[in-house]
Amino acid sequence: MSRADELVVVEQTDNGACIARLVPSNVLDELQITGIGRQLTDLVDQGARRLVVDFSRVDHLSSSALGMLITVRQGLSQVKGDMRLCNIRPEIYEVFKITGLDKLFVIQPTVTEALASLR
Amino acid sequence: MVDIDLTKLAFESVVIGNDLKVAAERVVRPILTQASRCGYCSQDQFALRLALEESLCNAFRHGNGCDPDKRISARWAIREDVAVICVADEGDGFDPSAVPDPRREENREKPYGRGVMLMRAYMTELRFNEQGNEVCMIKVRKRSGARPTGT
Numbered sequence: 001m002s003r004a005d006e007l008v009v010v011e012q013t014d015n016g017a018c019i020a021r022l023v024p025s026n027v028l029d030e031l032q033i034t035g036i037g038r039q040l041t042d043l044v045d046q047g048a049r050r051l052v053v054d055f056s057r058v059d060h061l062s063s064s065a066l067g068m069l070i071t072v073r074q075g076l077s078q079v080k081g082d083m084r085l086c087n088i089r090p091e092i093y094e095v096f097k098i099t100g101l102d103k104l105f106v107i108q109p110t111v112t113e114a115l116a117s118l119r
Numbered sequence: 120m121v122d123i124d125l126t127k128l129a130f131e132s133v134v135i136g137n138d139l140k141v142a143a144e145r146v147v148r149p150i151l152t153q154a155s156r157c158g159y160c161s162q163d164q165f166a167l168r169l170a171l172e173e174s175l176c177n178a179f180r181h182g183n184g185c186d187p188d189k190r191i192s193a194r195w196a197i198r199e200d201v202a203v204i205c206v207a208d209e210g211d212g213f214d215p216s217a218v219p220d221p222r223r224e225e226n227r228e229k230p231y232g233r234g235v236m237l238m239r240a241y242m243t244e245l246r247f248n249e250q251g252n253e254v255c256m257i258k259v260r261k262r263s264g265a266r267p268t269g270t
Contacts, residue, residue: 030139030176060165062172063237067230074228091165098240099233100222 007032008039017050017115018043024057030064037068041075049081052114056087061095073105082106084114121201121244121257128203132194137183137208142175146193150204153197159260166241167202170256173234174206182208182252192253201243205255212251 011019020040043051053069069085076083086108088096096102108114131149135141150171154164175191183189192207219226221233239245244257 030180060168062169062176063231063233064176066233070228070230074230091162095169095237099236100227104227 007036018048019052021054022058033064033068040072044075050118051083053085054087054111061092084108084118086111086114128196130194130196134190134192137179137187137189139179147171150195157197157199170238170241171204173238174254177234178206178208182210200260202258207253210252215247
């Protein structure tokens with residue numbers, strides 16, 4: 001169980017994948033973005049190789065947050081892991097599309113579909 | 120180019136320390152409140168917030184180099200037809216035309232360099248001062264349903 005002050009709520013599935021649900025945060029707070037990145041990186045350091053990042057509670061995004069996700073993805077790639085993003089609302093998806101990151105990240109509609117596509 | 124003379128606008132302005140939490144409270148919040156009161160739709164408010172936060176992050180990090188002794192200046196005029204927001208830092212400035220396109224394949228995996236592009240995509244027009252340490256973002260109010268162009 002995650003602490004209330006954590007920025008990411010993590011759930012481990014039966015087959016070893018990790019679901020990281022991003023908790024809403026002030027996008028201007030660089031420390032929070034750094035904190036989210038650190039928590040996701042810690043998951044990889046602790047052995048997670050299949051990671052699903054759930055955006056269902058995210059209603060805003062910054063380029064700093066995009067950079068953090070790219071860094072996490074690179075860390076996972078180095079250990080031959082993989083990640084999926086899911087539950088991204090349309091206006092947030094638009095940000096990925098405008099920046100071309102819809103071509104870098106695999107984005108799935110739901111957690112279930114994201115987990116299925118990681119198998 | 121938007122036909123608007125920025126020198127003739129009645130701006131509200133603040134000068135704050137190089138602190139993003141203070142910027143959220145004293146710049147982002149009043150601007151979004153005024154935009155809501157002026158009838159900007161949720162898409163326009165999303166666009167204003169995104170571009171404004173990118174400009175403030177750029178001022179904090181790249182312009183002022185995260186230096187707590189430097190300041191950020193912001194001024195804004197939110198009208199029913201158009202919103203103009205200017206953010207300035209105390210840095211040396213930069214050449215916005217020299218920022219590489221983050222959509223190119225060789226830049227796609229770089230974890231930085233998307234702020235100005237997002238500001239361009241979500242605003243109607245950006246105007247930089249000659250030194251490159253102030254950006255004025257102009258958003259013509261759109262009808263609900265319009266999407267950013269990504270160009």
